[in-house]
Structure formats: C-alpha cells, structure tokens
Amino acid sequence: MRGYPPPLVHQQTHRPSPSGGGLHGLEIYVPVRAVAWLPVGVRHYDPFEHAPERLAPWNARLDGRTDRLITHPGRMSHTPPVSHRPLPARRHRRRPARGRVRPGPALRRPAARRPLDRQLNPEEEPISTHSLIDRHRAALPPWSPLSYRKPLELVSGHGCTVRGGDGRDYLDFYSGVAANLLGYDAAPVREAVERQLRTGILHTSTFYLIRSQVELAERVARVSGIDDAVVFFTCSGTxxxxxxxxxxxxxxxxxxxxxxxxxxxxxxxxxxxxxxxxxxxxxxxxxxxxxxxxxxxxxxxxxxxxxxxxxxxxxxxxxxxxxxxxxxxxxxxxxxxxxxxxxxxxxxxxxxxxxxxxxxxxxCDEVLTGWGRTGRFWGHQWDEGVHPDLLVFAKGAAGGLTLGGVVGRREVMSSLPMPSISTFGGNPLSTAAAVATLDFIVEHDLPTRAARAGQGLRGLLTRGLAGLASVRRVQGRGLLLGVAFQDPATGVPCAEVAAAVQEECRNLGLLVGLGGSAGHCVRVMPPLTLTDEEVRRGAALLTAASREVDRCRNST
Missing domain, CATH: 3.40.640.10 (Type I PLP-dependent aspartate aminotransferase-like (Major domain))
Structure with a gap:
C-alpha cells in the first residue's frame, strides 16, 4: 500500500508468555515509525519482547492522560486515549496456524492536517498543562527553566498574537527570545518552508551543493559591510x-x-x-x-x-x-x-x-542585535567607523527556524588548517526560510520600522512609568528594550519586582521576558512586524502591570 501511515497505529501482537505457558496479549498505541514496513510473508519484529519487565518503569512514569504501553497476562487490554472514550470492542481473531504469518493491520492514509487557525478560533478548548509540567520536570534537567509560576504552553499563533494552552490569547513581546523576527505564521517563511518540504529534501549535509545556502551566503556577505566576506553557517548562536x-x-x-x-x-x-x-x-x-x-x-x-x-x-x-x-x-x-x-x-x-x-x-556578537532589531541592520552600525573582522548572527535570521553563522574577512575565515563542517548548519530548510526572511526585511525596510516603533514604544513606557519608585530606567535600542526595576527603599536592583511585573503582564495578556545582571529587568523584544496599535497596547499593558505591582508593594 502506498502513502504515508497515520501518526498512531493500533497494533496488536501475540507472543508466548515469558513464563512459557499460554498467550500474552499486548495491545498498544505506538508511533508508526516503530512499526517496520514489511512485505507479506516476513515475520513482524516485536520490539516489546518481554514487555512487562521492560515497560514497567516507563508505565510508572508516563502521564495518565497520554496513551500508555500496558500489558496484562492472558487478555488484551489498553488504557484509554487522550479523549478518555472507550475503544470499540474488537472481535476475537484466531491465531494463525504454526508456520503461517498474518500481516499486520492495513495502514490507513492519514487525515488531512488541520491548518493553523489564522484567526485563533475563540471556541478552541483550553488544554490542561498540569501533567505536561510534571513530565517536563521529570524528563528535562533542572537547569532548563520555565517562565511563570504556572508555566505556559503556546499552541498557535499569528502575527504578534499567540494562543496559550489555557485558551487565552496573548500579545507576545518576547517573540521566542527574539527569534520570531517576523512574528508567527509569517507568510514569506511559511511559503518558503512549504516549497522546500514539497521537494522531499530536508537535509543533505554540507558535502553537497545547497542552492539556498549559496544564495543566503551571497546575501549575508553583501549586507555585512565586510570587504571580501566569507560566510559559514551553524545551527545556533552558541x-x-x-x-x-x-x-x-x-x-x-x-x-x-x-x-x-x-x-x-x-x-x-x-x-x-x-x-x-x-x-x-x-x-x-x-x-x-x-x-x-x-x-x-x-x-x-x-x-x-x-x-x-x-x-x-x-x-x-x-x-x-x-x-x-x-x-x-x-x-x-x-x-x-x-x-x-x-x-x-x-x-x-x-x-x-x-x-x-x-x-x-x-x-561583534550580533546574535540578538542583528537583522534590524536595534533600528540598524547590525547593532554595531550605531557607531561609525566600526568594521568587525568577524560578525556572529543567529536568532531571527531564519524567521524562527534554527540557523546561525559567522561572516568575516576571507583571510581570517580561511585560517583553519583542517577540514571543518556543521552537519545541520545551513541545511536546505533553514536557509530557504532565511532567504525569505532576509528578502522581506530588505524589501520592507524593517530596520527603519524597528527604529520608529522602538522610539514610540520607549517613549510610551518612559512616560507611563514616570514617578514609580520601583522603576530604575527604560533602556535599549530599537525593538530591543528593557525596563530595570529596583527596591524603592534602597535603590538596589530587585529581581523580585521584575518577576512580579512579568507575572502581572501575563495576567493582563502580555508576554515579556526577564534579564539583567541581577535578574531585575523585564525584557521587551516584539516581532519587527508589530502594528502601531500593538505598540500602544503593549506599552499600556506593561505600564498597568508595573503600576499594579508598585501599588501592591507600597500598600504592604
């Protein structure tokens, strides 16, 4: 059968009991990639041999709202899927005679994937994230932190607005730590990615020619301002x-x-x-x-x-x-x-x-400041006469996909005495998205837009926060801004105030980040495509949150 398999396949296997007598039934929901595509007549490989012993520790850790792997001696059993609706009863199937092999169930063609809801459907059901938080803490290291007292899952987005798993819409002024430079569901990036996906090639390695990689390198070399520039692509800013x-x-x-x-x-x-x-x-x-x-x-x-x-x-x-x-x-x-x-x-x-x-x-480390965010294409261009030998970029370069790189003088870039590669650096998918992102930035002059919007946003925040004893200052350039907070009594930078303001911003429907050498700053980095109305609304929400936190601290 041709066509791609569905995301999950209801796969039934029979196998001898580990104790030697009778039959053991194992009825599971597994990703189809775990099921081998085997021709008729080839015995299906059972990856869950001696399943009770191997799966017990995993069953104990998996969350109850997700499909589990579970076994019961002598009968078929399962836990209900996410919807908690019981599965229809299955008719008993005779075990094939010894020597005969019954092929696995037919693999259905998957249902069409639901496109991203461009209007963020208000009737969308909230998604519980409580179990996801526990699973995150169990599976990821403790030094991989989450924001907010009740961490938030983002499930869809368009422009500068995202929908959380709690069913609420938020104005995003953090934009994936500045990586979503053009916002969410940006048409140029989406269309470039879809074109590349239709070719069937997501990755080839740098041992092959990659057209979009060469085109992107040529563009980056031109906008770098470095004479005789050469570019090397990586997967991240680090x-x-x-x-x-x-x-x-x-x-x-x-x-x-x-x-x-x-x-x-x-x-x-x-x-x-x-x-x-x-x-x-x-x-x-x-x-x-x-x-x-x-x-x-x-x-x-x-x-x-x-x-x-x-x-x-x-x-x-x-x-x-x-x-x-x-x-x-x-x-x-x-x-x-x-x-x-x-x-x-x-x-x-x-x-x-x-x-x-x-x-x-x-x-020049332009990972955060490059691609127009500060009101210049590169942050170092705020000072005249700066000519970097090497310039580092990443973050928003590919409109949200993973891409970084170094551009520099040919003499310096050619100094390595040995071969060097980045397996996924400059891959076809990321560079296709980056070409579309860079072309959009240049064609719509987003650095100028960032300078104008940033000046307006900073002015609104400066005026709105004036007189608050807990506000130290508003700082930054373009749409890379920060609000520094302090203890009103001592004037010392205060992380507690900044964290409270971030929480209150979320309560009001605005997402911001935290930073500062003492953790005392709220970071503001919206997409460069935000509208004037979104500038005003974001400034009003951040001002209201700061004033509420200041009022609460003064009243205690």
Whole structure:
C-alpha cells in the first residue's frame, strides 16, 4: 500500500508468555515509525519482547492522560486515549496456524492536517498543562527553566498574537527570545518552508551543493559591510560564537581573548568562558585565557568619561598581555541578557580603534542585535567607523527556524588548517526560510520600522512609568528594550519586582521576558512586524502591570 501511515497505529501482537505457558496479549498505541514496513510473508519484529519487565518503569512514569504501553497476562487490554472514550470492542481473531504469518493491520492514509487557525478560533478548548509540567520536570534537567509560576504552553499563533494552552490569547513581546523576527505564521517563511518540504529534501549535509545556502551566503556577505566576506553557517548562536573564537585564536595563534563584563555569548564551553555575566560562568574552567573590560556605563548612554576609562583599561590590558598578545575582543553592541543595555555612544568604535592599532581582531556578537532589531541592520552600525573582522548572527535570521553563522574577512575565515563542517548548519530548510526572511526585511525596510516603533514604544513606557519608585530606567535600542526595576527603599536592583511585573503582564495578556545582571529587568523584544496599535497596547499593558505591582508593594 502506498502513502504515508497515520501518526498512531493500533497494533496488536501475540507472543508466548515469558513464563512459557499460554498467550500474552499486548495491545498498544505506538508511533508508526516503530512499526517496520514489511512485505507479506516476513515475520513482524516485536520490539516489546518481554514487555512487562521492560515497560514497567516507563508505565510508572508516563502521564495518565497520554496513551500508555500496558500489558496484562492472558487478555488484551489498553488504557484509554487522550479523549478518555472507550475503544470499540474488537472481535476475537484466531491465531494463525504454526508456520503461517498474518500481516499486520492495513495502514490507513492519514487525515488531512488541520491548518493553523489564522484567526485563533475563540471556541478552541483550553488544554490542561498540569501533567505536561510534571513530565517536563521529570524528563528535562533542572537547569532548563520555565517562565511563570504556572508555566505556559503556546499552541498557535499569528502575527504578534499567540494562543496559550489555557485558551487565552496573548500579545507576545518576547517573540521566542527574539527569534520570531517576523512574528508567527509569517507568510514569506511559511511559503518558503512549504516549497522546500514539497521537494522531499530536508537535509543533505554540507558535502553537497545547497542552492539556498549559496544564495543566503551571497546575501549575508553583501549586507555585512565586510570587504571580501566569507560566510559559514551553524545551527545556533552558541555554535557560531564557538566558530568565531576558533577562527580568531587560530588566525592570531593566541588563546587570549577579551570580553565585556555582564556579557552573555552562549552555553558551550568556550562561549561560557568568555561570558562576563557571572550567573552563566558555570565551573570557571576555560579552554581560553579570558580578561574582561567594562561594558555599558551605569548612568546613561552618553557618558564620554566612561568611554575614556574603558579605552585606557583595554590599552593597558593589551600592552601587558604576555606571549603572542590578545587574539580578539568579543562584544555585544547591546547586551541582551544583561537587560538590553547598550554600550555608550562611541564606546565600540573606540574599542575597535584600539584593537586595529594593536593588531587584535574585533568579533561583534550580533546574535540578538542583528537583522534590524536595534533600528540598524547590525547593532554595531550605531557607531561609525566600526568594521568587525568577524560578525556572529543567529536568532531571527531564519524567521524562527534554527540557523546561525559567522561572516568575516576571507583571510581570517580561511585560517583553519583542517577540514571543518556543521552537519545541520545551513541545511536546505533553514536557509530557504532565511532567504525569505532576509528578502522581506530588505524589501520592507524593517530596520527603519524597528527604529520608529522602538522610539514610540520607549517613549510610551518612559512616560507611563514616570514617578514609580520601583522603576530604575527604560533602556535599549530599537525593538530591543528593557525596563530595570529596583527596591524603592534602597535603590538596589530587585529581581523580585521584575518577576512580579512579568507575572502581572501575563495576567493582563502580555508576554515579556526577564534579564539583567541581577535578574531585575523585564525584557521587551516584539516581532519587527508589530502594528502601531500593538505598540500602544503593549506599552499600556506593561505600564498597568508595573503600576499594579508598585501599588501592591507600597500598600504592604
């Protein structure tokens, strides 16, 4: 039979009892990929031989609302499916005579998949997530956190609006940690992905020519502003940072790297090592020799005294470096995890000048700031005269699909003495989506849109939050913003207030993130396609949540 099998197949098998007598029945719901496609006359392989012993620990862990694997000696039995409706009675089937093999049940053609509800159907039933929370905690490590006191599952979305498993609609001002750059169900991305899916090729590896990969590399090289640029694609921002560090240290023949305080560059061994945010530094072990220099000023973005002190510290550090000296400095133009904190005006340009004079490389980490989010295509373009040797990107590059990369000078990018690949980096599906995303950004001038919308949003928040003792400041660039909170009594950054504001935002129908070196910032990163009405509504909801938390704290 041709055609694809359904997602679940009701598969019945008979097998001798492990004790040796009688028959054991096993009636299960299993993913069809676990059922081999075998021609008639070939014995069906039973992956659940001695099932009671092997499945007992799993039956104890699986949630009661999901289909379980369950066995009962001497009879057929099952747990009800998710709907809790009993299955129709099954007629007894005679066991085939010894030597004869009965083929498995026919595999039906699957029902047409329901398309994403573009209007977020208000009659959609809420989905209970209580059991899913328990399963998440049992199956995933404790250092993989969830947001909110009652974690939320997102089940559908369109534009800047998502529907939660609780049946409520939310205005999303976090956009998958800034990865959903064009919002949810973006037509250019959806159509590009569907075209690639119809070819039947999702992955080939970089050992083969990939047309969309080459087209994307050409586009990225053009918009990078780097002379004679070469591009290498990865699966994530972390992998891209690792690649940039590998290239820089190999090119310079030095493993001495400088980074900024309060920075975050990823969760891998090298990326964690260069991150200046102590919350993410892990064991403290490092494959690199790392020093940190000051990042953003404490008060305001236009602090030239701060810039002068930073430059002096970097010069002293480079001049005192032993051996082959400093390989590179890696910097975020706006420190996202730190709470969307921009560097001071001219600070990155001053750093770049020092590095150029002393022969060190500049790596710009544009994982969060690239692709127009800050109001410029690249975040470093806020300072004139900055020309990175290597530039790292990811997050929204593929409109929500996984893609990262490094673009840099050919001389530096060609410095590896050995072959190197990224198995899934630059795969046909992600690069097709990225080409569509980049073309849409350029054609609709989304960086300018982000600058205008960001200016309006920041102004509304600044005016709306004025006078609140718990608000420290509103900061950021473009649509990469943060609101820093403090303890009104002491003026010390306060994570408790920020967490309360995030919870209250959800209660009002707005999704935001958390950040800050002390966990004291609410992060605002909506899709670049949000409307003016959504800007006003999001600002009003965040203002209302902040005022409510401030009122409650003052009344206690």
């Amino acid at each position: 992998e891209a940072v690792e690649t940039a560090l590998l290239l820089a240290t190999e090119y310079q023949r030095s493993r001495h790297v400088v980074a900024l305080r309060d920075s975050y560059h990823g969760r891998s061994f090298g990326a964690v090592a260069v991150s200046g945010d102590k919350r993410w530094q892990g064991t403290g072990l490092s494959p690199l020799c790392v020093d940190h220099v000051p990042a953003a000023p404490e008060h305001g973005e236009n602090d030239q005294h701060h810039v002068a002190l930073c430059v002096q510290e970097l010069e002293d550090l480079i001049d005192a470096a032993p051996g082959r000296g400093i390989a590179a400095l890696i910097a975020e133009p706006v420190q996202g995890v730190a709470g969307s904190v921009p560097l001071a005006e001219g600070q990155l340009a001053a750093y770049a000048h020092v590095l150029r004079d002393r022969g060190a490389l500049l790596i």
